[in-house]
Structures are given as C-alpha cells and as structure tokens.
Amino acid sequence: MVSVLFVCLGNICRSPMAEAVLRHKIAERGLTRQITVDSAGTGNWHIGKAPHEGTRRILDANGISYENMAARIVRSSDFEQFDYIVCMDQSNGANVRKVAGGEEAELLFFMDLLPHEKLREVPDPYFTGNFEQVYELINAGCDVLLERIIHEQVE
Ligand code: 4NP
Numbered sequence: 001m002v003s004v005l006f007v008c009l010g011n012i013c014r015s016p017m018a019e020a021v022l023r024h025k026i027a028e029r030g031l032t033r034q035i036t037v038d039s040a041g042t043g044n045w046h047i048g049k050a051p052h053e054g055t056r057r058i059l060d061a062n063g064i065s066y067e068n069m070a071a072r073i074v075r076s077s078d079f080e081q082f083d084y085i086v087c088m089d090q091s092n093g094a095n096v097r098k099v100a101g102g103e104e105a106e107l108l109f110f111m112d113l114l115p116h117e118k119l120r121e122v123p124d125p126y127f128t129g130n131f132e133q134v135y136e137l138i139n140a141g142c143d144v145l146l147e148r149i150i151h152e153q154v155e
Helices: 014-028 055-060 088-101 131-152
Strands: 002-008 035-041 084-087 107-109
Touching: 002 014, 002 088, 002 131, 014 035, 014 055, 014 131, 055 131, 084 088, 084 131, 088 107
Parallel strands: 002 035, 002 084, 084 107
Antiparallel strands: none
16 A cells, blocks of 8 residues: 655645545546545644635536545654655645654655646645646646556555
C-alpha cells in the first residue's frame, strides 16, 4: 500500500481538492486497494469542516466525490504513516517541517510536479477566489503524481 498526504493551510480548499481528484483518478485506474490518499492543514481554524464551497462546486462540476471529507490538522505521526507528503506552497512546507520536529521527512511541493508552469506555488483560492485555476493545476499535477507513484511503487 502506498500513501499520499496533501497539505495546505486550512485543509478546506487546495489539499482536499487534490485528495478528491487523486482518489478519483486512482479509482479510474482500478488502484484503490494499492494507493490511499488523505489531506491535512497546518492551521486549526476549520477542523472537522467539509471542503470549502468553491472546492465543492468545482468537484461537483467534474463529477468527483468529496463524501466524508473533514478538515484535520497535520500531525507528527503523518511523517511515519505517509510515503508522500505534498505541500501546496512554501509556507506549508515550512510549517510542516516544524510539526515534524527532528524527524526526517521528504517533502514534495505540488508545483514541482509541473515544472513547466510559471507559478511555483498553488495559489490560495481562499484569498484569490479562483478555484477554476487551482483545479486546472491540481488536475494536471495529480496526473503526473499518479504516473510517478505507479512507476516507483505499484507493481
Ligand atoms: P487552503 O485555503 O489552505 O487551500 O485550505 C485556506 C483556507 C482557510 C484559510 C486560509 C487558507 N483561513 O485563513 O481560514
């Protein structure tokens, strides 16, 4: 079993969108039993909440389920539990490292999956309101990530 954790700030906009999109792609490939996905935030404001309305709307428009998803905070045990921890921006990465304490964890940054994009961080739609732009980036990046996982891990 391979596991992926997406991390953003509030765990209501970007990382839950990535969680739902990647899980959908995994199901389409028949890999549900090989790869698990979760998401978490570094801030505690929205713990227990469903994804933001903007995220829900774009997932609905694309026929992607977000059932039973609730925001949670990132925890140090995530570093033992997950194979891939993918941060949406540099600030998420810095905050995640603090939670990790002394543990070594290899972090990925989402936009490193899309090296040809000018943007180097996934813009926060909580502030920009542009959920469409974020969906396009997340959809493209999740394709790359899934191929990479299949290549590296799934037999
Ligand atoms: P996210 O967006 O990190 O993509 O979930 C945010 C959601 C909430 C807040 C900030 C960013 N907030 O400040 O409450």
